Amino acid sequence: MEVYAGVDVGGTNIVCGLVTPSGDVVHQIKRATEASKGPDSVLEKIASMIEEAAAGYAAHSGEETSVIAAGIGLPGFVDPEEGIARFAGNLGWRNLPAVERLESRLNLPVYIDNDVRTYVYGEAMYGAGKGYKDVLGITVGTGIASAMVNSGKLFYGFRNMSGELGHIVMEGLTDPCPCGLQGCLETFASASGMVRHTKKALRNGEASILSEWYPGERLEELTAADLSRAYDQGDSFARSIMNKAGTLLGRALSYAVPLVSPELIIVGGGGALAGDRLLTPLKQELYSRILPDYRERLNVVTALNNDDAGVTGSAMYAKQKHENAML
Amino acid sequence: MEVYAGVDVGGTNIVCGLVTPSGDVVHQIKRATEASKGPDSVLEKIASMIEEAAAGYAAHSGEETSVIAAGIGLPGFVDPEEGIARFAGNLGWRNLPAVERLESRLNLPVYIDNDVRTYVYGEAMYGAGKGYKDVLGITVGTGIASAMVNSGKLFYGFRNMSGELGHIVMEGLTDPCPCGLQGCLETFASASGMVRHTKKALRNGEASILSEWYPGERLEELTAADLSRAYDQGDSFARSIMNKAGTLLGRALSYAVPLVSPELIIVGGGGALAGDRLLTPLKQELYSRILPDYRERLNVVTALNNDDAGVTGSAMYAKQKHENAML
Numbered sequence: 001m002e003v004y005a006g007v008d009v010g011g012t013n014i015v016c017g018l019v020t021p022s023g024d025v026v027h028q029i030k031r032a033t034e035a036s037k038g039p040d041s042v043l044e045k046i047a048s049m050i051e052e053a054a055a056g057y058a059a060h061s062g063e064e065t066s067v068i069a070a071g072i073g074l075p076g077f078v079d080p081e082e083g084i085a086r087f088a089g090n091l092g093w094r095n096l097p098a099v100e101r102l103e104s105r106l107n108l109p110v111y112i113d114n115d116v117r118t119y120v121y122g123e124a125m126y127g128a129g130k131g132y133k134d135v136l137g138i139t140v141g142t143g144i145a146s147a148m149v150n151s152g153k154l155f156y157g158f159r160n161m162s163g164e165l166g167h168i169v170m171e172g173l174t175d176p177c178p179c180g181l182q183g184c185l186e187t188f189a190s191a192s193g194m195v196r197h198t199k200k201a202l203r204n205g206e207a208s209i210l211s212e213w214y215p216g217e218r219l220e221e222l223t224a225a226d227l228s229r230a231y232d233q234g235d236s237f238a239r240s241i242m243n244k245a246g247t248l249l250g251r252a253l254s255y256a257v258p259l260v261s262p263e264l265i266i267v268g269g270g271g272a273l274a275g276d277r278l279l280t281p282l283k284q285e286l287y288s289r290i291l292p293d294y295r296e297r298l299n300v301v302t303a304l305n306n307d308d309a310g311v312t313g314s315a316m317y318a319k320q321k322h323e324n325a326m327l
Numbered sequence: 328m329e330v331y332a333g334v335d336v337g338g339t340n341i342v343c344g345l346v347t348p349s350g351d352v353v354h355q356i357k358r359a360t361e362a363s364k365g366p367d368s369v370l371e372k373i374a375s376m377i378e379e380a381a382a383g384y385a386a387h388s389g390e391e392t393s394v395i396a397a398g399i400g401l402p403g404f405v406d407p408e409e410g411i412a413r414f415a416g417n418l419g420w421r422n423l424p425a426v427e428r429l430e431s432r433l434n435l436p437v438y439i440d441n442d443v444r445t446y447v448y449g450e451a452m453y454g455a456g457k458g459y460k461d462v463l464g465i466t467v468g469t470g471i472a473s474a475m476v477n478s479g480k481l482f483y484g485f486r487n488m489s490g491e492l493g494h495i496v497m498e499g500l501t502d503p504c505p506c507g508l509q510g511c512l513e514t515f516a517s518a519s520g521m522v523r524h525t526k527k528a529l530r531n532g533e534a535s536i537l538s539e540w541y542p543g544e545r546l547e548e549l550t551a552a553d554l555s556r557a558y559d560q561g562d563s564f565a566r567s568i569m570n571k572a573g574t575l576l577g578r579a580l581s582y583a584v585p586l587v588s589p590e591l592i593i594v595g596g597g598g599a600l601a602g603d604r605l606l607t608p609l610k611q612e613l614y615s616r617i618l619p620d621y622r623e624r625l626n627v628v629t630a631l632n633n634d635d636a637g638v639t640g641s642a643m644y645a646k647q648k649h650e651n652a653m654l
Contacts (some may be wrong), residue, residue, distance in 0.1 A: 134485040146586060152485070157477070157588025158461040161620060164585035169616040171498040179618055208452035256490035259473060261484025289496040291506055293488060 001063045004322075005050045005070040005108075006014035006122075006315025008115060009042070011035060011090035016049040017308070018057050018065070019315035021133040025308050035091045042091065043098065046072065047105045069109040071318030072098065073118035073310050079160060080113045110319040115310060116163055117154050119268060120147035122313020127304040128266045136262035137303075138165055140249070140271025140278070144186040148260060152320070166190065168252050185252050192226035198227060198241055208237035224270060231277050235307045246278040250285030257290050257298065268303035275302055278294035331649075332377045332397040332435075333642025335442060336369070338362060338417035343376040343394070344635070346642035347382050349540045350453035352635050354384035362418045368463060369418065370425065373399065374432045384460045388631050396436040396650040398645030399425065400445035400637050406487060407440045442637060443490055444481050446595060447474035449640020454631040464630075465492055467576070467598025467605070471513040475587060479647070493517065512579045516572040517606075518551035518597045520562040525554060525568055535564035558604050577612030583597035584617050584625065595630035604628055 003018040003026065010033060017028040029049055035042060050070055053259075058065040076088030083099025084278065085091075102110040113121075120137030129135040140144045144166030148155040156160055166186035173183035187193050199219055202211050209230050214222045230238035253265060271278060279300060287295050303309055330353065331346040337360060339635040344355040356376055362369060377397055384558075385392040403415030410426025412418075429437040429455055434510050447464030456476065467471045471493030475482040481490055493513035500510035502520075514520050529538050541549045558566035580592060598605060606627060614622050630636055 106454065150482070155477070155587070158624065159588065159620075160589040162586060164588075165620060167585050167618050168582050181616065181618065252582075255579075256586050258494050259489060259583050259586065260482070261486065261489040261491075263485035289508065291491060291494050291508065293486075299409035304453050 001061070002066050002068050003057075004052065004315035004319050005067050006074045006118075006266060006311040006313065006318070007046055007050065007070065008118070008310030008314060009033065009046065009072060009074050010090070010115070011075065014049060015311055016041075016046070016053050017311035017315065018053050018067070018238060019312055022060075023312055025170070025311060025315055026309060027053055028308075029053050029056070029059070033091070039091070039093050039096050043096075043101050047102055050108075051105060067108060068112065069318040069322040071103070071118060071314035071316070071321070072102070072110065072112045072140050073115035073314040073317075074098065074112055075115050075326065077159075077161065078112055079131060080111065080115045080156075081111075082107035083112060085112065109318070109322050111318045111323070113314075113317060114147075114160070115155070115164070117143040117147045118313040118317050119310045120313065121149055121317050122267070122309035122311070123152055123266050123268055123303050124149035125152065125307065125316060126312050127309050128301045129264055132264040134261065134263045135266060136253075136256060136260065136264070137266040138249070138253070139269030140190055140267060140274075141208075141269035142190060142192045144190050144249075154317075165252060165256065168255065170248055170252065173248070174178065184236070187250060189248040189252075194227055194241050194245050195222060195224055198222065198238075200239075201237065206237055209233060209235045210238065225273070228277055242274065243275045243281045246281030247285045250282040250287075251289065253282070253286050253300075257286070257294050261294065262298065264299065265300045266303055267300065268306055268309065272302040272306045328388070328393050330381075330384075331646050332380065332394050332605050333374055333445075333638040333640065333645070334397065334399045335441070335445070335637030335641060336360065336373065336399060336401050336418070338402065340639055341369075341372060341376060343373070343380050344638035344642065345380050345394070346639055348646060350639055350643055352638060354380055355635075355638060356380050356383070356388070357429045360418070366420050366423050370423075370428050370432070374505035375427055377433060377435075378389070394435060396438065396649040397429070397433065398445060398641035398643070398648070399429070399437065400442035400644075401425065401439055402442050402639040404486075404488065405439055405441045406481075407438065410437075410439060412439065417528045418523070427584070435651050436645070436652070440481070440644060441474075441490070443472040444474045444479065445644050446637045447593070447640070448476055448481055448644050449636035450457075450593050450595055450630050450632065452479065452643060453639050454636050455628045456591055460593040461588065461590045462593060463580075463583060463587065463591070464593040464595060465576070465580070466596030467517055467594060467601075468596035469517060469519045471517045471576075473583075473594050475589070481644075483565040485626040492579060492583065495582065496580065497575055500575070510567065512518030512575060516575040516579075521554060521568050521572050522549060522551055525565075527547060528564065528568075533564055536560060536562045537565065552600070553585075554620035555604055569601065569604045570608045574612045576605065577609040579612050580609070581616035584613070584621050588621065589625065592625065592627045593630055595633055595636065596628065597627040599633045 008015045077086040085096040124135035147163035175187040177184035344352045404413040412423040418560045451462035473492035500515040504511035520577045
């Protein structure tokens, strides 16, 4: 059986999957990244996970399994043409020639790209965006990022630096952002932004069921999932935080829509788990601020294969690149 | 000599030029559009202008002149693939099969697109953007619009509806826009927006040299060029209007840059004539709101061939389309 390997490399875990040419994940394994052991260790782990997945699936299915090419989604700035991971803060990588190293180790064609691009590519082509031509995807997690797929092609921009939607400076936000700016969208509307604002308000005596769940020092344990739980119990503070985050996301997207005219917006990452708690205020703000011609035709949905899109996207990205290279 | 015809169709005038394959305009004629005579009359005028330009240049140069293909930039929503002018308010056109009509009349390959796209294509490829890979162009005139060229390809988006930068709703603006929204960027930062706000303030007794130039009823004659004149004489009201418009443009562009990462922003249209009067506050606002990685590498300039870019762009757009069709 011929498959593509898709690898999603995060600061915490690496997920490696085998994907059929039609985009189905048939086998998947997950390991801790252990980035502190250095780039060589992480690259070797990626390579051995691809081999292990292929051997594991062959043993399990009883079918000979041939990996045609591997696609790797990496965090940070990636140069897919040169095959170099330019900068990944949470891995501690800088100008790492990842493709050269992995190809000589694996004896396979290897393609790399930014993990948000490969994720959005997976969702756009094989997930919620299947059948749509112009897709804008955003991921809401620790940070906020975006990517576009138009007629099956990822958009890059100068130095592959498109997609930093989280660093749009929003009126009314004033928190400093680690990037050096003040009031970036992700300082409030990301999962970590919402949690930080929640903790700050609770420390200042804001009334919320969350203070009962996490009294005193235990407040540090609060996560974005707790906000959704409190929201569902009717907690008005949790609702105000999620409404504000959704509204800010909708407003930022209202700046994007006239510029690039997407047919579909996919909200993915951890934020997708919040579902309509974020999407309802997001859509309300977005639709109130865009031309009727957009409003009538634009859909906004959460990711369909949120867990697998990174793997599927990386593998199918490698398939597209590999097929183009064979032409 | 082989040339391409480039035609820029506006609500007031039609400009038709002959352009060499390397992008030089060798002959140009201009006629009133007379849109009120109807689409058939305007299409016939376009066709006869192309023939007239070819004959005129042949007589003038003594060289046989062969038009290989014609490109037409049309206002409003255009479907370049179907060759149909979907909607052009200022021409009164709706779903006009312009390409079919012109091709059968001229016996030439004809290509159409939105006029802002053909203009930005001309500037990106043969004007201020020559040598740049990722260009975002905006036109500041009666309205504000945008277009992108990436690696020599125009960006379209769903239903070719990208590029409505003028209809981003800006915080702090409240004027109703004819589009149905309130506070669109172009309600203030376009040439006509600046003029409208100027007239309103002067009627309310604002102190400005403009009141001396245009006393009483004559205020209606005031144009955007007068604002530049008053600015140059140190008029603080004119400066405040242009500073605010430039700042708003810079802010809107700060929403676009993280999303699409242009290498160069070109400001064209009538607004380009204001030069640094708009560009200085624009850049100040823009650069203060984008990531250092963008700030260090992004240039903002006015259009180089502001008058000719529409004609050059339409002709060279036709050349690109025609050469692709021949592959």
